[in-house]
Amino acid sequence: xxxxxxxxxxxxxxVTVMTGGEQIxxxxxxxxxxxxxxxxxxxxxxxxxxxxxxxAAGLLSSILSAITNVGKEDxxxxxxxxxxxxxxxxxHAFRKSGHLGCPECYQVFREELHPxxxxxxxxxxxxxxxxxxxxxxxxxxxxxxELARKMEEAVRTEDFETAAKIRDQLxxxxxxxxx
Amino acid sequence: MNNLTVITSRVRLARNYMDFPFNLSDMPESAQALITxxxxxVDAAGIRDEFSLVRLSDLTENQKQLMEEERYISEDLLKTxxxxxxxxxxxxxxxxxxxxxxxxxxxxVRAGEELQEAADSVFRIxxxxxxxxxxxxxxELGYLTSCPTNTGTGMRASLQMHLPMLTRxxxxxxxxxxxxxxxxxxxxxxxxxxxxxxCIYQVSNQATLGRTEEEILRTVLAVGKQLxxxxxxxxxxxxxxxxxxxxxxxxxxxxxMMNARRMDLKxxxxxxxxxxxxxxxxMIPEQYEIMNLLLEQVQNAHLMAYMEKHLEEAxxxxxxxxxxxxxxxxxx
Numbered sequence: 443x444x445x446x447x448x449x450x451x452x453x454x455x456x457v458t459v460m461t462g463g464e465q466i467x468x469x470x471x472x473x474x475x476x477x478x479x480x481x482x483x484x485x486x487x488x489x490x491x492x493x494x495x496x497x498a499a500g501l502l503s504s505i506l507s508a509i510t511n512v513g514k515e516d517x518x519x520x521x522x523x524x525x526x527x528x529x530x531x532x533x534h535a536f537r538k539s540g541h542l543g544c545p546e547c548y549q550v551f552r553e554e555l556h557p558x559x560x561x562x563x564x565x566x567x568x569x570x571x572x573x574x575x576x577x578x579x580x581x582x583x584x585x586x587x588e589l590a591r592k593m594e595e596a597v598r599t600e601d602f603e604t605a606a607k608i609r610d611q612l613x614x615x616x617x618x619x620x621x
Numbered sequence: 622m623n624n625l626t627v628i629t630s631r632v633r634l635a636r637n638y639m640d641f642p643f644n645l646s647d648m649p650e651s652a653q654a655l656i657t658x659x660x661x662x663v664d665a666a667g668i669r670d671e672f673s674l675v676r677l678s679d680l681t682e683n684q685k686q687l688m689e690e691e692r693y694i695s696e697d698l699l700k701t702x703x704x705x706x707x708x709x710x711x712x713x714x715x716x717x718x719x720x721x722x723x724x725x726x727x728x729x730v731r732a733g734e735e736l737q738e739a740a741d742s743v744f745r746i747x748x749x750x751x752x753x754x755x756x757x758x759x760x761e762l763g764y765l766t767s768c769p770t771n772t773g774t775g776m777r778a779s780l781q782m783h784l785p786m787l788t789r790x791x792x793x794x795x796x797x798x799x800x801x802x803x804x805x806x807x808x809x810x811x812x813x814x815x816x817x818x819x820c821i822y823q824v825s826n827q828a829t830l831g832r833t834e835e836e837i838l839r840t841v842l843a844v845g846k847q848l849x850x851x852x853x854x855x856x857x858x859x860x861x862x863x864x865x866x867x868x869x870x871x872x873x874x875x876x877x878m879m880n881a882r883r884m885d886l887k888x889x890x891x892x893x894x895x896x897x898x899x900x901x902x903x904m905i906p907e908q909y910e911i912m913n914l915l916l917e918q919v920q921n922a923h924l925m926a927y928m929e930k931h932l933e934e935a936x937x938x939x940x941x942x943x944x945x946x947x948x949x950x951x952x953x
Contacts, residue, residue, distance in 0.1 A: 446814045529642045541722070544642040545757035545765045548772075555769060559762070562770055564804065565831025568763030570774045571744070574751040 445471035526550045586615060625901065626849040628781040628821065628913055630736040631692070632743050632838075633728035635766045635775035636750065637757040643767035645704055645720055652704035652720045658754065659719055663708065666749035672708035672717070683931075686922035692730050697721055713742055722767050723775070725750075732913060734845065736778055740838055763830060773830030778838050780845045781810055785820040785898050786855035787848065793817070800844055804828040811890055819890030821916075824848070860902060871899030878945050883938040889919055889945070911948050918944055 445453045446469050453469035524533040531543030533551055542548065548555065559566050589608050596605035637643060638658065645652040656676075663669045677685055677698065685702065688694045693716045698705045701720060708717040718726040727746050729739040750756070757765040763773035771777070787793055793807075800807050806827040809817030824844055826837045859867055874895035877884075884892075897912055899905040917923060924940040925932050932940060 540769075541767050542643060542765075542769070545637060545639055548759060548762060548765050559769055559772060559830060563773065563828040563830035565828070567761060567831055568759070568773050569831055569836070570763065570776075570833040571747065573756050573758050574748060 443469050445469060447471070524550060524554075586612065589615075624734040624845060624849045625909065626782050626784060626852050627734040627845055628783055628916070629692075629730055629732055630734060630739045631728060631730045631777075631779045631781070632736065632739040633726055633777050634743050634747055635723040635764065635771045635777075636725040636727065636747065637723050637765060637767070639755045639757045641724060643723065645724075646701040649704055655724055656706050656719050659708070659717070659725065662750055662753040663717075665753045668746065668749050671710045671712070672715075673711075675707050675709060677702040677705040677707070683922050683925050687926055690917055690920040690922050694718055695721060695726065698726075715742055715746065717746065723771070732910075734780070734842070736780060736838055736842055736845075740776075740778065740834065744834075770827075771829050773828075774832070774834050774837065776829055776834055776837060777825055778841045779823050779825035780841060782822050782824055782845065782848060783820060783894065783897055784822055784848060784852060785894050786852045786859060788817065788820040789859060790855050792851070792855075793822075796848065800824065801827070803840055803844065804832070805841060805844055812887075818887060819894045819916075821890070821894070856898075856902060867898065867902065868904055870895050871902070871904050875899065875905060878949060880946075881942050883935065884942045884945065885934075885938050886919065886941070889941060908949065911951060915945065915948055918948060 443453045445451050448471065451471035453471055525531070526543055526547045527550070528546040529543035531547055533554060536542055536547065536551060542551070556566060589612055593605050593608040593612070596602070596608065638655065641651060641655055642648070645655060660669070660674065663672060675688070677694075680688070680702075685694075685699055688707070689696060689699060693709050693714075694705075694707050695718065698707070698718050698721045704720045706719045708719075710716070713729065714731065715729045716727075718728070727743045727750075729742040731739045759765055764775040766772050766775050784793070784796075787796060797807050804827055805824060807822050807824045809815070810819075810821040810823045812818040824841060826832075826841055829837075832840075874892040877888075878892050878896055893912065893915065896905070897909075900907045900909065900912070918927070919941045921932075921937055924937055924944060927944060928936075928940050
Protein backbone atom coordinates (compact mmCIF):
# COMPACT_ATOMS: atom_id res chain seq x y z
CA UNK A 443 0.00 0.00 0.00
CA UNK A 444 1.21 3.49 -0.84
CA UNK A 445 1.68 6.16 1.81
CA UNK A 446 -1.50 8.25 2.32
CA UNK A 447 0.52 11.38 2.67
CA UNK A 448 2.91 11.36 -0.32
CA UNK A 449 1.26 8.68 -2.44
CA UNK A 450 4.73 7.75 -3.64
CA UNK A 451 6.52 5.50 -1.20
CA UNK A 452 5.33 2.25 0.30
CA UNK A 453 3.60 2.72 3.65
CA UNK A 454 5.50 1.11 6.49
CA UNK A 455 3.31 1.96 9.46
CA UNK A 456 -0.28 2.59 10.41
CA VAL A 457 -1.10 5.56 12.57
CA THR A 458 -4.46 5.95 14.26
CA VAL A 459 -5.46 9.46 15.08
CA MET A 460 -8.50 11.16 16.44
CA THR A 461 -9.71 14.22 14.62
CA GLY A 462 -13.04 16.01 14.69
CA GLY A 463 -14.50 13.15 16.66
CA GLU A 464 -13.53 10.64 14.05
CA GLN A 465 -10.99 7.94 14.27
CA ILE A 466 -8.86 7.77 11.18
CA UNK A 467 -6.23 5.23 10.21
CA UNK A 468 -3.39 6.61 8.14
CA UNK A 469 -0.89 4.46 6.30
CA UNK A 470 2.38 6.30 6.23
CA UNK A 471 5.91 5.80 4.99
CA UNK A 472 8.72 6.44 7.42
CA UNK A 473 9.67 9.75 5.79
CA UNK A 474 6.18 11.22 6.08
CA UNK A 475 5.86 9.94 9.60
CA UNK A 476 9.09 11.76 10.35
CA UNK A 477 7.76 14.99 8.86
CA UNK A 478 4.64 14.73 10.96
CA UNK A 479 6.70 14.13 14.07
CA UNK A 480 8.70 17.21 13.22
CA UNK A 481 5.56 19.26 12.75
CA UNK A 482 4.25 18.20 16.11
CA UNK A 483 7.51 19.10 17.75
CA UNK A 484 7.33 22.63 16.39
CA UNK A 485 3.72 23.45 16.95
CA UNK A 486 2.92 21.57 20.10
CA UNK A 487 5.54 21.42 22.76
CA UNK A 488 5.34 18.19 24.68
CA UNK A 489 3.00 16.71 22.15
CA UNK A 490 2.16 13.08 22.20
CA UNK A 491 3.88 10.84 19.77
CA UNK A 492 1.07 10.77 17.27
CA UNK A 493 -1.32 13.02 15.72
CA UNK A 494 -0.65 15.91 13.45
CA UNK A 495 -0.63 15.64 9.71
CA UNK A 496 0.48 18.79 7.99
CA UNK A 497 1.03 19.32 4.38
CA ALA A 498 3.46 17.14 2.53
CA ALA A 499 4.26 17.31 -1.15
CA GLY A 500 1.98 20.34 -1.37
CA LEU A 501 -1.05 18.39 -0.40
CA LEU A 502 -3.44 19.28 2.31
CA SER A 503 -3.62 16.57 4.84
CA SER A 504 -6.94 15.46 6.17
CA ILE A 505 -5.61 15.54 9.68
CA LEU A 506 -4.54 18.89 10.81
CA SER A 507 -4.40 19.47 14.44
CA ALA A 508 -3.75 17.84 17.62
CA ILE A 509 -5.11 14.90 19.01
CA THR A 510 -5.02 12.20 21.60
CA ASN A 511 -2.86 9.17 21.72
CA VAL A 512 -5.73 6.74 21.80
CA GLY A 513 -4.26 4.57 19.11
CA LYS A 514 -1.06 4.07 20.95
CA GLU A 515 -1.61 1.38 23.48
CA ASP A 516 1.87 0.10 24.18
CA UNK A 517 2.96 3.29 25.90
CA UNK A 518 0.47 2.78 28.71
CA UNK A 519 0.92 -0.93 29.23
CA UNK A 520 2.31 -0.65 32.71
CA UNK A 521 -0.61 1.47 33.84
CA UNK A 522 -3.01 -0.31 36.23
CA UNK A 523 -6.41 -0.83 34.68
CA UNK A 524 -9.53 0.82 36.06
CA UNK A 525 -13.13 -0.01 35.39
CA UNK A 526 -16.27 2.08 35.38
CA UNK A 527 -18.64 0.36 37.85
CA UNK A 528 -21.67 1.38 35.86
CA UNK A 529 -20.90 0.38 32.27
CA UNK A 530 -17.81 -1.78 32.94
CA UNK A 531 -15.68 0.09 30.40
CA UNK A 532 -12.03 -0.24 31.34
CA UNK A 533 -9.39 2.42 31.00
CA HIS A 534 -7.50 0.21 28.55
CA ALA A 535 -10.61 -0.25 26.44
CA PHE A 536 -11.16 3.50 26.43
CA ARG A 537 -7.59 4.20 25.39
CA LYS A 538 -7.96 1.70 22.60
CA SER A 539 -11.30 2.86 21.21
CA GLY A 540 -11.20 6.55 22.10
CA HIS A 541 -14.75 6.27 23.35
CA LEU A 542 -16.08 6.36 26.88
CA GLY A 543 -18.80 3.96 27.90
CA CYS A 544 -21.21 6.21 29.78
CA PRO A 545 -21.38 9.63 31.47
CA GLU A 546 -20.13 8.07 34.71
CA CYS A 547 -16.82 7.19 33.01
CA TYR A 548 -15.95 10.88 33.12
CA GLN A 549 -15.86 10.64 36.93
CA VAL A 550 -14.07 7.32 37.06
CA PHE A 551 -11.34 8.27 34.54
CA ARG A 552 -11.23 11.96 35.43
CA GLU A 553 -7.55 11.91 36.29
CA GLU A 554 -6.58 10.24 33.03
CA LEU A 555 -8.98 12.32 30.99
CA HIS A 556 -7.73 15.65 32.24
CA PRO A 557 -4.42 15.75 30.32
CA UNK A 558 -6.13 14.29 27.29
CA UNK A 559 -8.82 16.97 27.28
CA UNK A 560 -6.18 19.62 27.77
CA UNK A 561 -4.29 18.22 24.81
CA UNK A 562 -7.36 18.21 22.57
CA UNK A 563 -9.02 21.46 23.59
CA UNK A 564 -6.27 23.46 25.24
CA UNK A 565 -8.69 24.25 28.07
CA UNK A 566 -10.53 22.18 30.66
CA UNK A 567 -13.18 24.46 32.13
CA UNK A 568 -16.47 24.45 30.29
CA UNK A 569 -17.84 27.75 29.06
CA UNK A 570 -21.10 28.13 27.27
CA UNK A 571 -24.56 26.71 27.31
CA UNK A 572 -25.96 24.75 30.25
CA UNK A 573 -29.04 22.62 30.59
CA UNK A 574 -32.00 24.67 31.76
CA UNK A 575 -33.03 22.05 34.28
CA UNK A 576 -29.55 21.14 35.38
CA UNK A 577 -29.74 19.55 38.83
CA UNK A 578 -27.09 21.80 40.31
CA UNK A 579 -28.91 24.81 38.96
CA UNK A 580 -32.09 23.58 40.50
CA UNK A 581 -30.33 23.12 43.81
CA UNK A 582 -28.84 26.60 43.58
CA UNK A 583 -32.22 27.96 42.63
CA UNK A 584 -33.91 26.46 45.68
CA UNK A 585 -31.14 27.78 47.96
CA UNK A 586 -31.60 31.23 46.42
CA UNK A 587 -35.32 31.05 46.94
CA GLU A 588 -34.88 29.98 50.54
CA LEU A 589 -32.43 32.83 51.19
CA ALA A 590 -34.75 35.33 49.55
CA ARG A 591 -37.56 34.20 51.83
CA LYS A 592 -35.32 34.58 54.89
CA MET A 593 -34.29 38.03 53.73
CA GLU A 594 -37.89 39.13 53.36
CA GLU A 595 -38.60 37.74 56.81
CA ALA A 596 -35.62 39.64 58.25
CA VAL A 597 -36.76 42.88 56.63
CA ARG A 598 -40.22 42.33 57.99
CA THR A 599 -38.89 41.86 61.52
CA GLU A 600 -36.56 44.84 60.98
CA ASP A 601 -33.47 42.65 61.49
CA PHE A 602 -31.56 44.69 58.91
CA GLU A 603 -28.18 43.30 59.84
CA THR A 604 -29.27 39.77 58.89
CA ALA A 605 -31.06 41.05 55.80
CA ALA A 606 -27.89 42.80 54.62
CA LYS A 607 -25.84 39.63 55.18
CA ILE A 608 -28.28 37.57 53.18
CA ARG A 609 -28.35 40.21 50.46
CA ASP A 610 -24.54 40.00 50.17
CA GLN A 611 -24.73 36.24 50.07
CA LEU A 612 -27.30 36.38 47.27
CA UNK A 613 -25.19 38.85 45.32
CA UNK A 614 -22.15 36.60 45.65
CA UNK A 615 -24.19 33.68 44.39
CA UNK A 616 -25.47 35.66 41.45
CA UNK A 617 -21.94 36.73 40.55
CA UNK A 618 -20.72 33.18 40.82
CA UNK A 619 -23.53 32.02 38.56
CA UNK A 620 -22.73 34.77 36.07
CA UNK A 621 -19.15 33.59 35.86
CA MET B 622 -21.42 40.97 2.74
CA ASN B 623 -22.61 37.87 1.02
CA ASN B 624 -19.71 35.50 1.27
CA LEU B 625 -19.85 33.58 -2.01
CA THR B 626 -17.04 31.25 -1.08
CA VAL B 627 -19.31 29.66 1.53
CA ILE B 628 -21.48 26.95 0.01
CA THR B 629 -23.25 25.75 3.16
CA SER B 630 -23.13 26.32 6.91
CA ARG B 631 -23.70 23.55 9.39
CA VAL B 632 -23.95 23.37 13.18
CA ARG B 633 -24.41 20.27 15.24
CA LEU B 634 -24.73 19.61 18.94
CA ALA B 635 -23.92 16.32 20.63
CA ARG B 636 -26.17 15.49 23.58
CA ASN B 637 -26.49 12.45 25.82
CA TYR B 638 -28.99 11.37 28.40
CA MET B 639 -27.68 10.92 31.91
CA ASP B 640 -28.93 7.38 32.43
CA PHE B 641 -28.00 5.41 29.31
CA PRO B 642 -24.60 4.07 28.25
CA PHE B 643 -23.31 5.97 25.21
CA ASN B 644 -23.26 3.17 22.70
CA LEU B 645 -26.52 1.25 22.40
CA SER B 646 -25.87 -0.42 19.06
CA ASP B 647 -25.88 -3.91 20.59
CA MET B 648 -28.67 -3.14 23.08
CA PRO B 649 -31.75 -2.90 20.87
CA GLU B 650 -34.14 -2.57 23.79
CA SER B 651 -32.28 0.33 25.33
CA ALA B 652 -31.91 1.91 21.89
CA GLN B 653 -35.67 1.68 21.47
CA ALA B 654 -36.20 3.14 24.96
CA LEU B 655 -33.97 6.04 23.96
CA ILE B 656 -36.05 6.70 20.86
CA THR B 657 -39.23 6.57 22.94
CA UNK B 658 -37.78 8.98 25.48
CA UNK B 659 -36.75 11.35 22.72
CA UNK B 660 -40.19 11.26 21.14
CA UNK B 661 -41.94 11.98 24.40
CA UNK B 662 -39.53 14.85 25.04
CA VAL B 663 -40.27 16.49 21.68
CA ASP B 664 -43.97 15.86 22.34
CA ALA B 665 -43.86 17.49 25.75
CA ALA B 666 -41.81 20.37 24.37
CA GLY B 667 -44.47 21.00 21.75
CA ILE B 668 -42.15 20.59 18.76
CA ARG B 669 -43.25 17.14 17.61
CA ASP B 670 -45.34 18.51 14.74
CA GLU B 671 -42.43 20.04 12.92
CA PHE B 672 -40.61 16.73 12.64
CA SER B 673 -41.19 13.45 10.93
CA LEU B 674 -39.67 10.30 12.37
CA VAL B 675 -37.63 7.98 10.21
CA ARG B 676 -36.29 4.66 11.43
CA LEU B 677 -33.34 3.59 9.35
CA SER B 678 -34.45 -0.03 9.50
CA ASP B 679 -37.55 0.93 7.50
CA LEU B 680 -35.54 2.31 4.58
CA THR B 681 -34.04 0.73 1.49
CA GLU B 682 -30.30 1.07 0.93
CA ASN B 683 -30.87 3.82 -1.58
CA GLN B 684 -33.23 5.74 0.68
CA LYS B 685 -30.65 5.68 3.44
CA GLN B 686 -27.99 6.84 1.03
CA LEU B 687 -30.25 9.64 -0.17
CA MET B 688 -30.66 10.93 3.35
CA GLU B 689 -26.93 10.94 3.82
CA GLU B 690 -26.39 12.78 0.54
CA GLU B 691 -29.00 15.31 1.65
CA ARG B 692 -26.99 15.67 4.86
CA TYR B 693 -29.84 14.81 7.20
CA ILE B 694 -27.86 11.92 8.60
CA SER B 695 -24.20 11.14 9.04
CA GLU B 696 -22.18 8.33 7.59
CA ASP B 697 -21.78 7.04 11.14
CA LEU B 698 -25.51 6.68 11.62
CA LEU B 699 -25.61 4.35 8.62
CA LYS B 700 -23.27 1.96 10.41
CA THR B 701 -25.95 1.00 12.94
CA UNK B 702 -29.17 1.00 10.89
CA UNK B 703 -30.95 -1.44 13.22
CA UNK B 704 -31.00 0.91 16.18
CA UNK B 705 -30.76 4.32 14.49
CA UNK B 706 -33.57 6.76 13.90
CA UNK B 707 -33.83 10.40 12.96
CA UNK B 708 -36.31 13.22 13.36
CA UNK B 709 -36.37 15.44 10.32
CA UNK B 710 -37.64 18.95 9.74
CA UNK B 711 -37.31 19.47 6.00
CA UNK B 712 -38.44 23.06 6.00
CA UNK B 713 -35.55 24.13 8.21
CA UNK B 714 -33.15 21.39 7.15
CA UNK B 715 -32.94 20.35 10.74
CA UNK B 716 -32.41 16.84 12.05
CA UNK B 717 -32.13 15.02 15.34
CA UNK B 718 -30.20 11.80 14.94
CA UNK B 719 -30.74 9.17 17.60
CA UNK B 720 -28.30 6.45 18.60
CA UNK B 721 -25.43 7.85 16.63
CA UNK B 722 -22.04 8.07 18.35
CA UNK B 723 -23.90 10.17 20.90
CA UNK B 724 -27.51 9.67 21.95
CA UNK B 725 -28.60 12.76 20.09
CA UNK B 726 -26.98 14.73 17.34
CA UNK B 727 -28.99 17.85 16.67
CA UNK B 728 -27.93 19.49 13.44
CA UNK B 729 -28.94 22.18 11.00
CA VAL B 730 -27.57 22.81 7.52
CA ARG B 731 -28.19 26.08 5.68
CA ALA B 732 -27.22 27.32 2.26
CA GLY B 733 -24.64 30.09 2.19
CA GLU B 734 -22.99 31.85 5.10
CA GLU B 735 -25.74 31.32 7.65
CA LEU B 736 -23.81 29.81 10.52
CA GLN B 737 -25.53 31.92 13.17
CA GLU B 738 -28.96 31.02 11.80
CA ALA B 739 -28.05 27.34 11.80
CA ALA B 740 -26.81 27.68 15.39
CA ASP B 741 -29.98 29.46 16.48
CA SER B 742 -32.13 26.68 15.15
CA VAL B 743 -30.20 23.94 16.96
CA PHE B 744 -30.16 26.01 20.18
CA ARG B 745 -33.93 26.29 19.99
CA ILE B 746 -34.19 22.49 19.87
CA UNK B 747 -31.61 22.09 22.63
CA UNK B 748 -33.59 24.44 24.89
CA UNK B 749 -36.80 22.57 24.17
CA UNK B 750 -35.14 19.28 25.16
CA UNK B 751 -33.45 20.80 28.12
CA UNK B 752 -36.77 21.60 29.77
CA UNK B 753 -37.93 18.01 29.46
CA UNK B 754 -34.92 15.75 29.96
CA UNK B 755 -31.69 15.58 31.94
CA UNK B 756 -28.64 15.64 29.72
CA UNK B 757 -25.29 14.36 30.92
CA UNK B 758 -23.63 17.57 32.04
CA UNK B 759 -20.74 18.42 34.33
CA UNK B 760 -20.05 21.91 35.65
CA GLU B 761 -16.36 21.61 34.82
CA LEU B 762 -16.48 19.60 31.61
CA GLY B 763 -19.78 20.72 30.15
CA TYR B 764 -21.82 18.29 28.07
CA LEU B 765 -20.40 14.78 28.34
CA THR B 766 -19.99 12.97 25.06
CA SER B 767 -18.98 9.52 23.93
CA CYS B 768 -15.70 10.83 22.53
CA PRO B 769 -13.67 13.39 24.51
CA THR B 770 -13.08 15.37 21.31
CA ASN B 771 -16.67 16.64 21.57
CA THR B 772 -16.84 17.27 25.31
CA GLY B 773 -17.85 20.75 26.49
CA THR B 774 -20.23 22.51 24.16
CA GLY B 775 -20.63 19.36 22.07
CA MET B 776 -20.80 21.78 19.19
CA ARG B 777 -19.24 21.54 15.78
CA ALA B 778 -19.73 24.58 13.57
CA SER B 779 -18.60 24.18 9.97
CA LEU B 780 -18.47 26.14 6.78
CA GLN B 781 -18.29 24.29 3.49
CA MET B 782 -16.12 26.56 1.36
CA HIS B 783 -15.04 26.76 -2.25
CA LEU B 784 -11.40 27.85 -2.25
CA PRO B 785 -10.11 27.44 -5.82
CA MET B 786 -7.57 30.27 -5.72
CA LEU B 787 -5.95 29.35 -2.44
CA THR B 788 -5.65 25.87 -3.90
CA ARG B 789 -4.31 27.15 -7.23
CA UNK B 790 -1.63 29.18 -5.52
CA UNK B 791 -0.76 26.27 -3.22
CA UNK B 792 -1.67 28.13 -0.06
CA UNK B 793 -3.79 25.47 1.59
CA UNK B 794 -0.94 23.97 3.61
CA UNK B 795 -0.20 27.35 5.13
CA UNK B 796 -3.90 27.98 5.69
CA UNK B 797 -4.20 24.69 7.56
CA UNK B 798 -1.38 25.65 9.91
CA UNK B 799 -2.86 29.07 10.57
CA UNK B 800 -6.38 27.88 11.29
CA UNK B 801 -5.03 25.17 13.61
CA UNK B 802 -3.57 27.95 15.76
CA UNK B 803 -7.03 29.33 16.48
CA UNK B 804 -8.47 25.93 17.32
CA UNK B 805 -9.97 25.23 13.92
CA UNK B 806 -9.49 22.48 11.41
CA UNK B 807 -9.71 22.53 7.62
CA UNK B 808 -9.99 19.51 5.40
CA UNK B 809 -11.27 18.40 2.03
CA UNK B 810 -15.03 18.04 1.99
CA UNK B 811 -15.18 15.41 -0.73
CA UNK B 812 -12.64 12.73 -1.41
CA UNK B 813 -10.42 10.62 0.77
CA UNK B 814 -7.24 11.31 2.67
CA UNK B 815 -5.60 14.49 1.54
CA UNK B 816 -7.89 15.05 -1.43
CA UNK B 817 -10.10 18.13 -1.64
CA UNK B 818 -12.15 17.47 -4.75
CA UNK B 819 -13.62 20.55 -6.40
CA CYS B 820 -11.43 22.71 -4.12
CA ILE B 821 -14.22 22.33 -1.58
CA TYR B 822 -13.14 22.39 2.03
CA GLN B 823 -14.72 22.19 5.43
CA VAL B 824 -13.61 24.69 8.05
CA SER B 825 -14.75 23.77 11.54
CA ASN B 826 -13.86 24.14 15.17
CA GLN B 827 -11.60 21.46 16.54
CA ALA B 828 -11.85 22.44 20.18
CA THR B 829 -15.24 22.21 21.86
CA LEU B 830 -14.31 22.70 25.52
CA GLY B 831 -13.59 25.97 27.27
CA ARG B 832 -15.06 28.26 24.64
CA THR B 833 -18.60 29.51 24.49
CA GLU B 834 -20.72 28.71 21.48
CA GLU B 835 -20.60 32.38 20.52
CA GLU B 836 -16.83 32.38 20.66
CA ILE B 837 -16.66 29.30 18.45
CA LEU B 838 -19.13 30.71 15.92
CA ARG B 839 -17.31 34.02 15.84
CA THR B 840 -13.96 32.34 15.22
CA VAL B 841 -15.27 30.11 12.44
CA LEU B 842 -17.03 33.05 10.76
CA ALA B 843 -13.97 35.28 11.10
CA VAL B 844 -11.74 32.66 9.50
CA GLY B 845 -14.34 32.12 6.77
CA LYS B 846 -14.34 35.83 6.05
CA GLN B 847 -10.56 36.01 5.91
CA LEU B 848 -10.36 33.07 3.55
CA UNK B 849 -12.98 34.72 1.32
CA UNK B 850 -10.97 37.94 1.24
CA UNK B 851 -7.85 36.03 0.37
CA UNK B 852 -9.74 34.31 -2.45
CA UNK B 853 -10.79 37.70 -3.83
CA UNK B 854 -7.22 38.96 -3.86
CA UNK B 855 -5.85 35.82 -5.44
CA UNK B 856 -8.61 35.74 -8.04
CA UNK B 857 -7.57 39.21 -9.17
CA UNK B 858 -3.98 38.08 -9.25
CA UNK B 859 -4.83 35.04 -11.35
CA UNK B 860 -6.76 37.24 -13.79
CA UNK B 861 -3.88 39.68 -14.05
CA UNK B 862 -1.27 37.01 -14.50
CA UNK B 863 -3.06 34.82 -17.02
CA UNK B 864 -6.59 35.77 -17.89
CA UNK B 865 -6.58 33.69 -21.06
CA UNK B 866 -5.38 30.64 -19.18
CA UNK B 867 -8.19 31.01 -16.68
CA UNK B 868 -10.75 31.58 -19.43
CA UNK B 869 -9.51 28.52 -21.23
CA UNK B 870 -10.01 26.46 -18.06
CA UNK B 871 -13.51 27.85 -17.49
CA UNK B 872 -14.78 27.40 -21.03
CA UNK B 873 -13.26 23.95 -21.38
CA UNK B 874 -15.09 22.98 -18.20
CA UNK B 875 -18.28 24.45 -19.58
CA UNK B 876 -17.83 22.51 -22.81
CA UNK B 877 -17.43 19.24 -20.97
CA MET B 878 -20.20 19.85 -18.48
CA MET B 879 -22.63 20.68 -21.29
CA ASN B 880 -21.54 18.04 -23.79
CA ALA B 881 -19.97 15.03 -22.15
CA ARG B 882 -21.99 11.84 -22.14
CA ARG B 883 -20.36 10.08 -19.20
CA MET B 884 -18.81 11.64 -16.16
CA ASP B 885 -17.52 10.19 -12.92
CA LEU B 886 -17.71 12.15 -9.69
CA LYS B 887 -14.05 12.98 -9.56
CA UNK B 888 -14.09 14.60 -12.98
CA UNK B 889 -17.31 16.36 -12.10
CA UNK B 890 -15.85 18.04 -9.02
CA UNK B 891 -12.88 19.40 -10.95
CA UNK B 892 -15.09 20.85 -13.70
CA UNK B 893 -17.61 22.13 -11.17
CA UNK B 894 -14.86 24.14 -9.53
CA UNK B 895 -13.66 25.63 -12.84
CA UNK B 896 -17.19 26.51 -13.84
CA UNK B 897 -17.78 28.26 -10.54
CA UNK B 898 -14.55 30.21 -11.01
CA UNK B 899 -16.07 31.33 -14.31
CA UNK B 900 -19.08 32.69 -12.43
CA UNK B 901 -16.98 34.36 -9.76
CA UNK B 902 -14.90 36.13 -12.42
CA UNK B 903 -17.93 37.17 -14.48
CA MET B 904 -16.90 35.07 -17.48
CA ILE B 905 -20.16 33.12 -17.49
CA PRO B 906 -23.61 33.88 -16.00
CA GLU B 907 -24.04 33.28 -12.27
CA GLN B 908 -25.94 30.14 -11.31
CA TYR B 909 -24.84 29.67 -7.73
CA GLU B 910 -28.02 28.01 -6.53
CA ILE B 911 -27.92 25.52 -9.34
CA MET B 912 -24.25 24.89 -8.62
CA ASN B 913 -25.16 24.09 -5.00
CA LEU B 914 -27.98 21.86 -6.13
CA LEU B 915 -25.65 20.04 -8.51
CA LEU B 916 -23.37 18.97 -5.66
CA GLU B 917 -26.25 16.98 -4.22
CA GLN B 918 -28.05 15.90 -7.37
CA VAL B 919 -25.09 14.20 -9.05
CA GLN B 920 -24.47 11.87 -6.11
CA ASN B 921 -25.19 8.19 -6.75
CA ALA B 922 -28.34 7.72 -4.70
CA HIS B 923 -29.87 10.89 -6.12
CA LEU B 924 -29.16 9.72 -9.66
CA MET B 925 -30.75 6.35 -8.95
CA ALA B 926 -33.79 8.00 -7.41
CA TYR B 927 -33.99 10.27 -10.42
CA MET B 928 -33.73 7.42 -12.93
CA GLU B 929 -35.97 5.31 -10.70
CA LYS B 930 -33.74 2.27 -10.90
CA HIS B 931 -30.52 0.76 -9.65
CA LEU B 932 -27.55 1.82 -11.75
CA GLU B 933 -24.08 0.35 -12.21
CA GLU B 934 -21.09 2.61 -12.64
CA ALA B 935 -21.19 3.22 -16.41
CA UNK B 936 -24.90 4.00 -16.23
CA UNK B 937 -24.38 6.21 -13.21
CA UNK B 938 -21.81 8.21 -15.13
CA UNK B 939 -24.20 8.55 -18.06
CA UNK B 940 -27.07 9.59 -15.80
CA UNK B 941 -24.78 12.11 -14.12
CA UNK B 942 -23.92 13.80 -17.43
CA UNK B 943 -27.57 13.99 -18.32
CA UNK B 944 -28.51 15.48 -14.97
CA UNK B 945 -25.70 18.04 -15.17
CA UNK B 946 -26.80 19.23 -18.63
CA UNK B 947 -30.38 19.39 -17.52
CA UNK B 948 -29.72 21.41 -14.38
CA UNK B 949 -27.25 23.79 -15.99
CA UNK B 950 -29.76 24.50 -18.77
CA UNK B 951 -32.40 25.63 -16.29
CA UNK B 952 -32.62 29.33 -15.59
CA UNK B 953 -31.99 30.51 -12.08
